[in-house]
Amino acid sequence: MSTTAIVDQEKTGLGNYFIANYPPFAYWKKDFLPAAQAALDTPPVAGVPLGLYLHIPFCRKRCKFCYFRVYTDKNAKDIEVYLDALVKEVELLARKPVVGGRPLHYVYFGGGTPSYLSASQLRSLMTRLREIMPWQTASEVTFECEPGTLQQHKLETLREMGVTRLSLGVENFKPEILQYNGRAHLEDEIYRAFGWARDLGFPQINLDLIAGMVGEDWDNWKQCITKTIAMAPDCVTIYQMELPYNTVFSKALRDEESGKVSLEQAPTESASPHASQIADWPTKREWVQYAFDEFVKAGYSVSSATTVVKNPEKTRFVYREALWTGADMFGTGVASFGHVGGVHIQNVDTWEQYIEMLDRDELPLGRAFPTTPRDRLIREIVLLLKTGHLDAGYFRKKYGVEISTEFRTAFEKLEREGWLTVAGDRIDTTRAGLMQIDRHLQVMFDPQYRGTRYA
Numbered sequence: 001m002s003t004t005a006i007v008d009q010e011k012t013g014l015g016n017y018f019i020a021n022y023p024p025f026a027y028w029k030k031d032f033l034p035a036a037q038a039a040l041d042t043p044p045v046a047g048v049p050l051g052l053y054l055h056i057p058f059c060r061k062r063c064k065f066c067y068f069r070v071y072t073d074k075n076a077k078d079i080e081v082y083l084d085a086l087v088k089e090v091e092l093l094a095r096k097p098v099v100g101g102r103p104l105h106y107v108y109f110g111g112g113t114p115s116y117l118s119a120s121q122l123r124s125l126m127t128r129l130r131e132i133m134p135w136q137t138a139s140e141v142t143f144e145c146e147p148g149t150l151q152q153h154k155l156e157t158l159r160e161m162g163v164t165r166l167s168l169g170v171e172n173f174k175p176e177i178l179q180y181n182g183r184a185h186l187e188d189e190i191y192r193a194f195g196w197a198r199d200l201g202f203p204q205i206n207l208d209l210i211a212g213m214v215g216e217d218w219d220n221w222k223q224c225i226t227k228t229i230a231m232a233p234d235c236v237t238i239y240q241m242e243l244p245y246n247t248v249f250s251k252a253l254r255d256e257e258s259g260k261v262s263l264e265q266a267p268t269e270s271a272s273p274h275a276s277q278i279a280d281w282p283t284k285r286e287w288v289q290y291a292f293d294e295f296v297k298a299g300y301s302v303s304s305a306t307t308v309v310k311n312p313e314k315t316r317f318v319y320r321e322a323l324w325t326g327a328d329m330f331g332t333g334v335a336s337f338g339h340v341g342g343v344h345i346q347n348v349d350t351w352e353q354y355i356e357m358l359d360r361d362e363l364p365l366g367r368a369f370p371t372t373p374r375d376r377l378i379r380e381i382v383l384l385l386k387t388g389h390l391d392a393g394y395f396r397k398k399y400g401v402e403i404s405t406e407f408r409t410a411f412e413k414l415e416r417e418g419w420l421t422v423a424g425d426r427i428d429t430t431r432a433g434l435m436q437i438d439r440h441l442q443v444m445f446d447p448q449y450r451g452t453r454y455a
């Protein structure tokens, strides 16, 4: 590979690097929906837990790096229509044979911004949902928040409604960086929301940070880590900034590269740093490495490629553990992803279709992918490698497969390159391997799925 190619590869270019599932989304098709329907109509496999994901697709404004299905222009009436549809969807799913009397093991309110909803909207929504699928005995109920949308009484409502894990989207502390990147919240709102949440005794509070937001530099990143450690959250998740297609930043970058807009002509916030100035991958990895080192010095443990936790015994992330080891999950809401009875499912991804289908009492299924046992095995290997450890004994018991033999070539390659070590049943990523694990996971894929873009 030429030096130029290496440099280009290490630039933060357009596209997703993060591997969220397997096989890649590009292979999920509408034609596979009968398999999704059949999975929903089949009783569950004994011992497989059931979770519920609820997508709340509203935000105060669109962050410039965001590629999720979110709406910033919906009024109170629209929101009411959406929440009614969401409750209807859960009602329809709750009647499906695949539930098989299972209580919910975990619940996740994601977005979008679930905390965009008012306290009364949340109380009404959660009361209705809990009547259909109770979560009082669930091991974890996660709720994502944007700090600027929280008030004390809203957090009180969430606590009363059984939320156990609050995830605050901090991303950065510096006002200018928050502003360049289109975040809606202010630095003071972070401390205020965190203080209320602590006072209310939420069992687990996670803070999200992003390494490599536009305008980031070493000094500020160090300050972000110092400030985060001073707050002493139970868990911290650090993402590395990507430039997926269909974001404000990626559009600006494309225009700039095609010569449509020069830096001098950029119409908005022309004094701001530009998407083309996003730190390269080696720098972002150094920032995450620095953060992990500082957190470890402060008593935290690294629990995955993106997370550190204060107390690994107590602070678990049930949603991730369950999903990555093949649990069922109803993914509800517009464009949501789920997994039921071995079939990946995604809902339709437009507001209109979602509302109309539920109006007709129809599940809003958009596309699916029925996995084979080998797909599921590879999916678990790929996702669990993100925790830094694989136990060959676990796979032997669950799949009857000797992974060290079956995937020898891939493991040997990764070991040779210094990304992991294999010792008996234990396969561990090195710290350097963990920092960039998503770059290396495709080597585990079956050949037909390699090189596919995760967009």
Ligand code: SF4
Residues within 6 Å of the ligand: 058, 059, 061, 062, 063, 065, 066, 067, 068, 070, 111, 112, 113, 146, 169
């Ligand atoms: S708050 Fe989250 S979901 Fe909403 S626009 Fe920003 S990144 Fe996207």
